[in-house]
Amino acid sequence: xxxxxxxxxxxxxxxxxxxxxxxxxxxxxxxxxLDADRVDALVDVLTKHRSGxxxxxxxxxxxxxxxxxxxxxxxxxxKDLARQQAAASVGQxxxxxxxxxxxARHGVRVGQxxxxxxxxxxxxxxxxxxxxxxxxxxxxxxxxxNENDTVATDEIRFGDNxxxxxxxxxxxxxxxxxxxxxxxxxxxxxxxxxGTSRIVEVRGPAxxxxxxxxxxGKAGVGTGGMVTKVEAARIxxxxxxxxxxxxxxxxxxxxxxxxxGTYFHPTGKRSADRLLWLQHASTPQGALVLDDGAVRAxxxxxxxxxxxxxxxxxxxxxxxxxxxxxxxxxxxxxxxxVNFDAKEIPQLIGRSTRELARELGxxxxxxxxxxxxxxxxxx
Numbered sequence: 001x002x003x004x005x006x007x008x009x010x011x012x013x014x015x016x017x018x019x020x021x022x023x024x025x026x027x028x029x030x031x032x033x034l035d036a037d038r039v040d041a042l043v044d045v046l047t048k049h050r051s052g053x054x055x056x057x058x059x060x061x062x063x064x065x066x067x068x069x070x071x072x073x074x075x076x077x078x079k080d081l082a083r084q085q086a087a088a089s090v091g092q093x094x095x096x097x098x099x100x101x102x103x104a105r106h107g108v109r110v111g112q113x114x115x116x117x118x119x120x121x122x123x124x125x126x127x128x129x130x131x132x133x134x135x136x137x138x139x140x141x142x143x144x145x146n147e148n149d150t151v152a153t154d155e156i157r158f159g160d161n162x163x164x165x166x167x168x169x170x171x172x173x174x175x176x177x178x179x180x181x182x183x184x185x186x187x188x189x190x191x192x193x194x195g196t197s198r199i200v201e202v203r204g205p206a207x208x209x210x211x212x213x214x215x216x217g218k219a220g221v222g223t224g225g226m227v228t229k230v231e232a233a234r235i236x237x238x239x240x241x242x243x244x245x246x247x248x249x250x251x252x253x254x255x256x257x258x259x260x261g262t263y264f265h266p267t268g269k270r271s272a273d274r275l276l277w278l279q280h281a282s283t284p285q286g287a288l289v290l291d292d293g294a295v296r297a298x299x300x301x302x303x304x305x306x307x308x309x310x311x312x313x314x315x316x317x318x319x320x321x322x323x324x325x326x327x328x329x330x331x332x333x334x335x336x337x338v339n340f341d342a343k344e345i346p347q348l349i350g351r352s353t354r355e356l357a358r359e360l361g362x363x364x365x366x367x368x369x370x371x372x373x374x375x376x377x378x379x
Contacts, residue, residue, distance in 0.1 A: 008201065008265065012244060013257030015176035017056040017137070020046065020255075021165035021232075023181045024066040026248035027095075033070040034063065034094060038248070040102050042180075045252045046142065047106040056137045058172055060145045060165040061099070067091030092146065099144055111136040114148035115164065126171060126277050133172050162232035163280060170239045170276050177236045177243045178254055179229050184247040185262040186211065186230060201263045205234070235280055238268040278335055279375045282322035286315020286342055287332075288368065295327045298334055299376060304367035305336065307348035307356060317342045325369065334376050336369035 022042060029035045046057050065077060065084055068091025078084055092114075100110045113136075115129060136143045145168055147161060162179060169177040188211055189196035202208060213226045233243040244254045246261025253260045290298065294309025305325060317323055318341050325334040340348065348356060348368065357365035 008242065008263055009257040009259065011242065011257075012176055012254070012263070015055075015174075015242075017058075017172060017174045018049075018176045018178060018255070019058045019060060019165055019169040019172065019174045020178045020251070021060040021161060021180060022062065022248055023161070024062040025182045026180055027061070027063040028066045034067045034098050036098065036102075039098050040105075042248060042251060043099065043102040043106070045255070047103065047108050049252070049255045050108075050142075053140060058133060058137070058143045058145060058168060058174070059099075060161055060168055061095065062146070062161045063095050064088045064092040064146055067094045067098075095146070096144065099142075103142055109141045111141040111143045113143050113145045115145060115168075116148045130171050133168075137172075160228040160232075162228040163235065166232040166235040166239075166241075166243075167277060167280060169236050169241050170270070173270075174241055177233070177241050178251070179232060179243065179245045180248040180251055180254075181229060181245075182247055183226065184250055184260065185245060186213070186226065199262050200259070201265065202233070202237075203265045204267055233262075233264040234267075235276070237264045237266050239276055240266045240268055240270040242266050275375045278322060278337065278373070279377070282335065284315075284324040284332075284335060285317035285321040286313070286338075287324040287326050288313055288338070288345070289326050289328065289330075290333075292328065295333055298325060298374070302371060302376075304371040305369040305374070306353060307345075307351050307368055308353075310345065310349045310368065313342055313345040313349070315342060323369070325374075332377050334374055336374035338369055339366060340368060 026042070027034060027038055046059065049055055050057055065087045068087035068089065069075070069077065071090050071094070072087055074083070074087060078087065096110065096112050103110050113129070113132060133143050133145075145164070147164055165177060165179065168174075183191060185198045185200075186202070186208070187196045187198055191198075199207070199211070208230065213230055229245055233245055236243050243264035244261050245264070246254045250258075250260040288305065288310050289312040290305070290309050291311045294305060297303045297309065298305055311328070315323070317338060319339055321338055322335055323338045324332040325336060326332050345368070347360075348364070353365045353367075
């Protein structure tokens with residue numbers, strides 16, 4: 001077992017393209033403002049690890065809302081979306097300015113990339129994001145990614161930057177994801193209490209089945225606790241990307257393959273980018289209820305969804321939107337990008353594509369959801 005862990009850590013040290021995520025609590029003071037020393041310490045580690053261009057790093061950084069609290073006279077992270085967005089608007093500029101100044105000490109340029117879940121669940125948008133990140137890396141810049149909190153609504157938010165980091169790692173085809181916070185790994189109990197132990201590695205969900213993972217961070221300035229970090233690690237691992245979860249103070253050791261934090265072994269293989277985004281970052285705009293035959297065809301035979309298999313339509317969506325595919329009991333069995341507007345579908349229900357083509361035109365002789373734009377949802 002020790003040899004396997006050592007081998008995994010060697011693979012970490014050999015990773016070429018790395019996504020690093022840092023939480024608000026690792027960048028800010030107790031009062032909520034940016035801690036320049038903490039930012040500088042992180043930047044020192046990242047720029048050194050780039051080794052003059054031999055390594056590529058994408059930084060997913062929280063902290064915009066937290067950085068905007070003090071300048072706006074807010075004592076705590078507000079609960080309402082409008083004030084969160086106001087704080088993010090003020091704080092994002094401060095956050096990037098701090099990173100820019102810190103990276104300039106090492107002659108490294110910074111590139112800001114702000115994303116929303118809506119941007120990334122649509123194929124054309126996430127292709128643009130991938131191209132931008134690839135070009136920034138090719139030009140030697142350090143991309144700094146954050147959720148676009150100033151415009152994101154509740155319906156299109158990632159919810160936390162841990163999940164965003166996992167999806168960005170897949171988007172840029174990273175060799176490694178490092179999640180940094182104020183806790184140095186996953187523990188088998190409350191890490192503040194004696195008798196608990198750090199879980200060194202996770203090979204699958206069974207390794208954490210006995211662990212009660214808390215939901216709240218200690219500092220009160222971020223949105224996620226250990227739950228969101230473990231879920232992000234699972235998303236990345238399922239996409240074939242190894243993950244190290246540790247504290248920001250151990251960042252250098254983690255990147256070097258040292259024995260710190262919790263290592264999540266890859267559990268799956270890489271899939272088409274848009275399918276991972278569709279499953280984990282999209283918000284369904286409606287639903288299609290399938291008959292039993294269509295459910296079997298989509299789930300068991302992995303076919304496209306044809307009009308003949310639809311029993312009902314719910315919601316108000318347009319072509320290209322993500323929708324849920326549900327069975328007759330209302331259980332979501334899949335998610336896909338729909339090829340028709342919601343108002344068009346009632347006239348298609350239960351009919352063959354050949355019949356529709358004769359009556360409505362050749363543009364209706366196609367799938368409602370193509371199998372290449374469809375992902376199954378597992379309970």
